[in-house]
Amino acid sequence: MELEVLGIGNAFTATHYNTSFLIRGSENILIDGPQGLLRCLRERNVTAEEIAGVIVTHIHGDHTAGLETLLLYKRYCQGCRTPLFTSRKVYEQLSTRFFPGFADTFDTEMRRIVGTEFEEYVDFRELDEEGATQITEGLSVEIRHNWHPTPTLGLKLKTRDRTVGISGDTCFRPRLLRQLREDGTISEQQYDRLAGNWLWDSDLIYHEVDRVPGGPHTHEDDLLALGTDTCSRMRLTHVPDGFEERDIPIASEGERVKLVGPLEIH
Numbered sequence: 001m002e003l004e005v006l007g008i009g010n011a012f013t014a015t016h017y018n019t020s021f022l023i024r025g026s027e028n029i030l031i032d033g034p035q036g037l038l039r040c041l042r043e044r045n046v047t048a049e050e051i052a053g054v055i056v057t058h059i060h061g062d063h064t065a066g067l068e069t070l071l072l073y074k075r076y077c078q079g080c081r082t083p084l085f086t087s088r089k090v091y092e093q094l095s096t097r098f099f100p101g102f103a104d105t106f107d108t109e110m111r112r113i114v115g116t117e118f119e120e121y122v123d124f125r126e127l128d129e130e131g132a133t134q135i136t137e138g139l140s141v142e143i144r145h146n147w148h149p150t151p152t153l154g155l156k157l158k159t160r161d162r163t164v165g166i167s168g169d170t171c172f173r174p175r176l177l178r179q180l181r182e183d184g185t186i187s188e189q190q191y192d193r194l195a196g197n198w199l200w201d202s203d204l205i206y207h208e209v210d211r212v213p214g215g216p217h218t219h220e221d222d223l224l225a226l227g228t229d230t231c232s233r234m235r236l237t238h239v240p241d242g243f244e245e246r247d248i249p250i251a252s253e254g255e256r257v258k259l260v261g262p263l264e265i266h
């Protein structure tokens with residue numbers, strides 16, 4: 001079983017694919033579905049039919065524009081629903097804000113527009129925030145809710161041999177997170193997951209990054225302040241175009257990490 005990086009770009013990239021991943025194994029599970037998804041998959045020799053499910057971190061377009069295409073393809077070309085793994089909060093966003101954009105269709109006579117239900121496209125598998133949820137044979141996922149303008153997940157993929165963390169879109173800014181905890185905006189537990197060791201404990205961490213002060217993303221300086229032990233296990237994603245590598249390596253599109261056996265990136 002391997003984790004492949006499909007894209008490393010941020011929302012505005014013109015030189016990369018938007019950030020997403022593919023878990024390759026007996027079942028292939030996507031993590032997010034950005035624009036250009038089917039082309040990106042074809043370039044990695046994977047067809048839409050071979051996608052067994054999708055983990056969705058949040059509804060922003062750079063993570064879901066291709067999800068719409070995939071759901072429509074699965075329903076109308078392949079004739080099946082897509083297993084969709086996410087939290088209840090993110091599912092509600094998908095169901096009420098994302099889905100209405102393509103909810104209507106024609107009847108078979110093309111005479112009248114009829115409504116469809118989200119559940120006709122997806123098979124919702126709730127990811128539990130309190131513990132690990134098994135996704136496929138030998139793989140489970142733990143989640144946290146990030147600090148981002150819409151409900152957004154950070155993930156930890158767990159196999160018998162290791163844990164790979166994926167930050168998801170998040171503003172990791174320790175000073176801000178401390179203030180949020182002090183004024184009661186976030187709970188002690190959420191603070192621990194956002195600023196404590198929840199993610200940093202992973203054997204390998206794919207983290208989003210930016211170099212713009214403020215904003216909804218993580219400044220590289222805040223990652224560097226974690227120290228060399230944590231940064232040495234980190235690879236950057238969701239990078240702006242022209243982002244030059246300094247102290248933390250930038251992930252490559254197409255790189256794969258073994259999720260079982262020796263830790264190896266190739």
Ligand SMILES: [Zn+2]
Nearest residue numbers: 011060062169
């Ligand atoms: Zn994004």
